[in-house]
Amino acid sequence: MITIDKNKCTKCQKCVNDCTAHAIDIENAVVSDLCIACGHCVAICAQRAVTMDNKPIVELQPQTITSHDFRTLCAHTRSCRHFTKQTVSEELLQKLVEITAQAPSASNVRGVELTVITNPDLLKKINTDVAGALLKMFRLVTRPIIKQIVQILTSKQQVIKLQNYVAKFEKAQQEGKQNITFGAPALIVFHAKHEKLGMLETDASIWASYLSLYASSFGLGTCFNGFISNAFGKNKSLQTQYGIPQNHKVYITLMLGYPAVKYANEVSRDGAMCSIV
Numbered sequence: 001m002i003t004i005d006k007n008k009c010t011k012c013q014k015c016v017n018d019c020t021a022h023a024i025d026i027e028n029a030v031v032s033d034l035c036i037a038c039g040h041c042v043a044i045c046a047q048r049a050v051t052m053d054n055k056p057i058v059e060l061q062p063q064t065i066t067s068h069d070f071r072t073l074c075a076h077t078r079s080c081r082h083f084t085k086q087t088v089s090e091e092l093l094q095k096l097v098e099i100t101a102q103a104p105s106a107s108n109v110r111g112v113e114l115t116v117i118t119n120p121d122l123l124k125k126i127n128t129d130v131a132g133a134l135l136k137m138f139r140l141v142t143r144p145i146i147k148q149i150v151q152i153l154t155s156k157q158q159v160i161k162l163q164n165y166v167a168k169f170e171k172a173q174q175e176g177k178q179n180i181t182f183g184a185p186a187l188i189v190f191h192a193k194h195e196k197l198g199m200l201e202t203d204a205s206i207w208a209s210y211l212s213l214y215a216s217s218f219g220l221g222t223c224f225n226g227f228i229s230n231a232f233g234k235n236k237s238l239q240t241q242y243g244i245p246q247n248h249k250v251y252i253t254l255m256l257g258y259p260a261v262k263y264a265n266e267v268s269r270d271g272a273m274c275s276i277v
């Protein structure tokens with residue numbers, strides 16, 4: 001995968017010292033199979049002597065985003081549940097997906113796959129299928145005797161929440177409202193075949209967070225959707241209808257589109273509790 005061009009290499013040792021896998025034999029310009037393909041050797045080589053999969057080397061641009069800009073971007077990135085009718089171009093979707101190449105991955109497994117759904121009929125069907133499956137489940141767990149067991153296993157608040165979901169879902173169903181996908185013109189599903197190696201669930205969360213913030217920088221709105229991931233997890237035959245393999249686990253679902261609402265203020269809520277020890 002990694003090739004070192006002997007003619008360009010000055011044996012400066014930068015790649016050797018930055019290689020976490022200790023895979024580089026610079027004297028012989030070879031990389032052993034200890035390599036985890038993280039690409040640090042490519043990134044650090046000013047001589048451009050190291051390449052990965054013979055891919056062209058892209059010079060790193062100066063980082064110009066200030067910490068203030070980044071904080072502002074985060075503050076602007078609210079969960080979007082009101083979308084305009086404008087669709088997201090395939091070119092932009094492709095660009096957004098490509099940002100995952102910049103995200104880290106545990107043990108560099110990079111096993112997370114994305115499925116982007118933009119077909120309006122499929123999006124409507126997902127809403128109907130997921131709402132139907134969840135309503136069935138909420139009705140079941142809020143039946144008199146089962147409800148008591150759920151309350152013992154969880155809490156009274158949890159049971160109240162589930163009962164509220166039943167009412168909310170039934171109302172949306174009667175009114176024909178899309179209370180799961182909120183009419184988003186695109187849905188990005190992050191899924192992977194289960195691997196013992198790596199931390200795919202965490203990778204998926206990180207990749208989706210990169211993508212969500214990147215989307216925000218294009219003026220798009222996103223919203224994570226736990227309901228869809230949950231419903232797919234409980235009913236594998238559901239996910240296969242949308243081209244997601246049966247042996248894959250859906251970790252994150254992200255709705256995407258142009259926001260129909262604008263916010264005026266930041267929200268003063270709690271961040272993470274933190275102790276510095």
Ligand SMILES: Cc1cc2nc3c(=O)[nH]c(=O)nc-3n(C[C@H](O)[C@H](O)[C@H](O)COP(=O)(O)O)c2cc1C
Pocket residue numbers: 077078079080081223224225226227228
């Ligand atoms: C993992 C995850 C799953 C979520 N699932 C849903 C969901 O299924 N439906 C929904 O409307 N919002 C969902 N949200 C959005 C949260 O409700 C939202 O983050 C929270 O209300 C705070 O609002 P904000 O994102 O605008 O700051 C989810 C958020 C996360 C992080």
